[in-house]
Amino acid sequence: MLGLKQIHHIAIIASDYAKSKAFYCDTLGFTLQSEFYREARDSWKGDLALNGHYTIELFSFPFPPPRPSRPESCGLRHLAFSVDDIDAAVAHLEGHGVKCEAIRIDPFTNKRFTFFNDPDGLPLELYQQS
Template sequence: MKLEKIHHVAIICTNFEKSKEFYTKILVFQVMSEVYREERQSYKLDLRVGSHCQIELFSFPHVPERPSYPEAAGLRHLAFTVQDLSAFMNYLETQGVDVEKVRLDPLTNKQFTFFADPDGLPIELYEE
């Protein structure tokens, strides 16, 4: 018995429309389904990430803010691989997204950087 792969990552946002636009228009994740759950006053948007993973984007009324960036307890950040880090950074900047300076992973000698979603969730880009 073993765990096979990550199925999804769940993210709670404070502004559903703003986050939906960010994840579908800027990061260009494909919408798999979208529902509004009246009993929870909550949207749930399922987004396809590649061929193996999903993001579940939730909205709830009155969610607490993230305590710190990115060293809060719990999920530290979300990371995606890219083939060309510089090109993706340039693309994000043309979309009005602030991107940090490139860092170098001392263990793998690979380049990476961070940016944030509309709620300040740290997202890493890691060059393959």
């Protein structure tokens, strides 16, 4: 048996490292655990935590190609975050200038959800568990 226990981290490449770091930390509430500049790659790497758990590796690389998002392409489609109060979460995001789609109901679970984007257009989802 392989023995997977949980997802360790998710790697995200940002076109503007400082802008994305501010978005994930200041707007979404992640904390910066550590940060390194890798001179040989001209690249930043930030380790971001959510509620004390290491979750995202945020990278920068010179001139990364744009991420295809529409039409939907193969690969990772989006990241989803659970929230207790989706209305309050959407109000918080919109208060920080982040545009959210209309809140919808998942027809299979009857749970409320919405999508928004990070600074590079990566689709992110809020999903209300209760």
